[in-house]
Amino acid sequence: MPMLRIEGLDHRWTGARQDTIRVGALALGAGENLFLHGPSGCGKSTLISAIAGVIDVAEGAVCVAGRDIGSLGSGARDRFRADHIGLVFQMFNLVPWLTGIENVILPCTFSRRRRRRAGNPEAVARRLLGDLGLDPDELGRKTAGDLSVGQQQRVAVARALIGTPDLILADEPTSALDADAKTAFLDVLMRDCKAANTALLFVSHDRGLEGHFDRSVDFRDLDRGGTR
Numbered sequence: 001m002p003m004l005r006i007e008g009l010d011h012r013w014t015g016a017r018q019d020t021i022r023v024g025a026l027a028l029g030a031g032e033n034l035f036l037h038g039p040s041g042c043g044k045s046t047l048i049s050a051i052a053g054v055i056d057v058a059e060g061a062v063c064v065a066g067r068d069i070g071s072l073g074s075g076a077r078d079r080f081r082a083d084h085i086g087l088v089f090q091m092f093n094l095v096p097w098l099t100g101i102e103n104v105i106l107p108c109t110f111s112r113r114r115r116r117r118a119g120n121p122e123a124v125a126r127r128l129l130g131d132l133g134l135d136p137d138e139l140g141r142k143t144a145g146d147l148s149v150g151q152q153q154r155v156a157v158a159r160a161l162i163g164t165p166d167l168i169l170a171d172e173p174t175s176a177l178d179a180d181a182k183t184a185f186l187d188v189l190m191r192d193c194k195a196a197n198t199a200l201l202f203v204s205h206d207r208g209l210e211g212h213f214d215r216s217v218d219f220r221d222l223d224r225g226g227t228r
């Protein structure tokens with residue numbers, strides 16, 4: 001069973017002249033990763049929102065771990081997302097008054113499944129932050145609002161990884177990192193996803209990252225099933 005399956009997905013923002021996203025078919029199996037690239041404004045974040053069920057789409061189906069997201073009511077959708085999807089937002093969406101570690105642990109407070117799979121959330125949070133090149137003690141003291149942008153970005157990624165969701169949707173998660181941090185960060189993300197059999201959809205305009213991934217697709221080819 002694919003962890004992500006999209007069929008005939010179209011979305012047009014109100015007032016737009018043309019569809020922002022048109023996806024023919026796209027599937028991602030457990031443990032697979034896909035790099036999806038396209039220029040700024042082409043609709044990458046819109047697609048992430050549609051897959052996560054944050055926005056409603058008029059046409060098509062999105063199935064995550066075998067469940068059709070569109071068939072769920074809003075409460076069930078929120079619970080399903082917390083259980084099965086790790087989301088790295090382009091703007092991070094950390095809770096500014098919580099510490100870095102508290103932010104990482106957040107999915108385990110919303111989802112019993114993620115908590116069970118994490119085992120000891122605090123210990124896992126500290127391990128993930130350390131692996132991502134951050135100081136867990138500092139992240140236990142400082143609130144997210146007092147962190148640098150690069151630190152916030154890695155906290156957001158640790159929050160997506162905790163409790164091994166079935167699917168991670170990462171929206172431009174390396175934009176604030178320097179070249180060395182980018183490579184180290186991608187190594188950790190890939191390794192943890194493979195180890196947990198998590199499917200990873202990574203969107204970015206930075207084609208320099210392409211070589212790290214199993215598969216790469218141009219956003220503008222998605223309407224033809226990802227092939228030119």
Ligand SMILES: Nc1ncnc2c1ncn2[C@@H]1O[C@H](COP(=O)(O)OP(=O)(O)OP(=O)(O)O)[C@@H](O)[C@H]1O
Pocket residue numbers: 013014020038039040041042043044045046047090205
């Ligand atoms: N909430 C919204 N309401 C209306 N239009 C929107 C909304 N969000 C995005 N758009 C429009 O959809 C198009 C795609 O935006 P989107 O944010 O998905 O692009 P992107 O590929 O993620 O860009 P970037 O690389 O800069 O993050 C843009 O034309 C944008 O103006």
Ligand SMILES: [Mg+2]
Pocket residue numbers: 044045046090171172
């Ligand atoms: Mg975007």
